[in-house]
Amino acid sequence: MGQTIFGRIISGEIPADKLLDTDDLIAIRDINPQAPTHVLIIPKKPLAGVSSSTVKDEVLLGRLLGAARELAVQLGLDKVGYRLVINNGESAGQSVPHLHVHLMGGREFSWPPG
Numbered sequence: 001m002g003q004t005i006f007g008r009i010i011s012g013e014i015p016a017d018k019l020l021d022t023d024d025l026i027a028i029r030d031i032n033p034q035a036p037t038h039v040l041i042i043p044k045k046p047l048a049g050v051s052s053s054t055v056k057d058e059v060l061l062g063r064l065l066g067a068a069r070e071l072a073v074q075l076g077l078d079k080v081g082y083r084l085v086i087n088n089g090e091s092a093g094q095s096v097p098h099l100h101v102h103l104m105g106g107r108e109f110s111w112p113p114g
C-alpha cells in the first residue's frame with residue numbers, strides 16, 4: 001500500500017495537531033472537524049481499514065478504542081457522551097485508506113446517521 005496522508009503524518013513528514021503518540025498509535029485533531037471536538041485515532045501499522053485487519057490485529061484494534069476512551073476523559077466528553085465512527089470502504093464514506101477511529105463530541109448527534 002502506498003503512503004497515505006496519515007502515513008506521512010505518522011512519519012513526521014506532514015505536521016498535525018497531535019494529542020497522543022504511543023508505540024502503536026497516534027491521535028490528531030481532524031483538519032475538517034464535524035463536531036466541536038473531532039479527533040482521529042490512527043494505528044501506526046498501515047492497515048487500510050477494519051477489513052484489512054486480521055485476528056493478529058485484535059489487540060491493536062482494542063487499543064484504538066482504549067485510546068478513544070482515555071481521550072474522551074481528557075477532553076471532557078465522557079460524562080456528556082460522544083460518538084465513535086469507523087468508515088470502512090469508500091461507499092461507507094472512507095476517504096483515507098488507513099484505518100482510523102473518529103472520536104466526536106460537543107454537540108448532539110442524530111440516529112440513524114444518514
Ligand code: AMP
Binds near residue numbers: 005029032095
Ligand atoms: P474518513 O472519511 O473516514 O476516511 O476520514 C478521513 C478524515 O481525515 C476526514 O475527516 C478528514 O477531514 C481528515 N483529514 C484529512 N487530512 C487530514 C490532515 N492532514 N490532518 C487531519 N485530518 C485530516
